[in-house]
Amino acid sequence: MCRDLRAKHDALVLVLTDSKEVQDEVRCLESGADDYLRKPFFPAQLLARIRAVSRRARSTLERRPSSVVTVGPLRVDSLHNEVSVHGKLVRLTPTESKLLHLLAINANDVCTANQIVTHVWGYDGDGDACLIKAHIRHLRQKIEPSPSDPRYILTVPGVGYTLIRRNEEQKTPVESGKALRVLSI
Missing domain, CATH: 1.10.10.10 (Winged helix-like DNA-binding domain superfamily/Winged helix DNA-binding domain)
Incomplete structure (x- = not known):
């Protein structure tokens, strides 16, 4: 799903999962996810991750030449x-x-x-x-x-x-x- 999303859109992707498998995390990140967060998590953790991913995307967009x-x-x-x-x-x-x-x-x-x-x-x-x-x-x-x-x-x-x-x-x-x-x- 992440590869399909990346092919069509320039969206930020934060994966939320209850999976404990390291391979799942690796596969998601290598498929284009920007971050990965395992359940259980605190709401403050989720908000911090969203802000961090948004910051990185904003700085990338500022450096990116016009499309x-x-x-x-x-x-x-x-x-x-x-x-x-x-x-x-x-x-x-x-x-x-x-x-x-x-x-x-x-x-x-x-x-x-x-x-x-x-x-x-x-x-x-x-x-x-x-x-x-x-x-x-x-x-x-x-x-x-x-x-x-x-x-x-x-x-x-x-x-x-x-x-x-x-x-x-x-x-x-x-x-x-x-x-x-x-x-x-």
């Missing part, structure tokens, strides 16, 4: 898995949202397959080119005026993908002959 990034006519909200193109709202899957957010915060820079896999799926290693290509295709179908002739998400052959920061009348860096930078994380 909303605007690139040309695109407004990407990774927290709500939404993008608006010229003000028209489009719903994204969580994976599409993470991918587009990565491209948006690195607009005009090329993101490699390995960087995409690390950011979107959270592990290091060689990126699955077919999987990334499928997600890029789905994104293009949702945000591009003509998905077969993309204007925003461009493929840089043999390197990765880039989201172009431009207005409708501007040429892309590729169209104008400008070089693109490869992002290094």
Whole structure:
């Protein structure tokens, strides 16, 4: 349940239980719970734990960069898995949202397959080119005026993908002959 909640919401999770098993506590915390409290407990303990978790969350939110990034006519909200193109709202899957957010915060820079896999799926290693290509295709179908002739998400052959920061009348860096930078994380 905790994993499902974390996939959909940025809520605080405090587990209250009568379980005496250490493995249950470990499993809950590793699944995304912020804290764990065993019964019996005093009300003051519960309130103190709630305040502590809230404090940590508040300090994390203060340090967290905005979940909303605007690139040309695109407004990407990774927290709500939404993008608006010229003000028209489009719903994204969580994976599409993470991918587009990565491209948006690195607009005009090329993101490699390995960087995409690390950011979107959270592990290091060689990126699955077919999987990334499928997600890029789905994104293009949702945000591009003509998905077969993309204007925003461009493929840089043999390197990765880039989201172009431009207005409708501007040429892309590729169209104008400008070089693109490869992002290094």
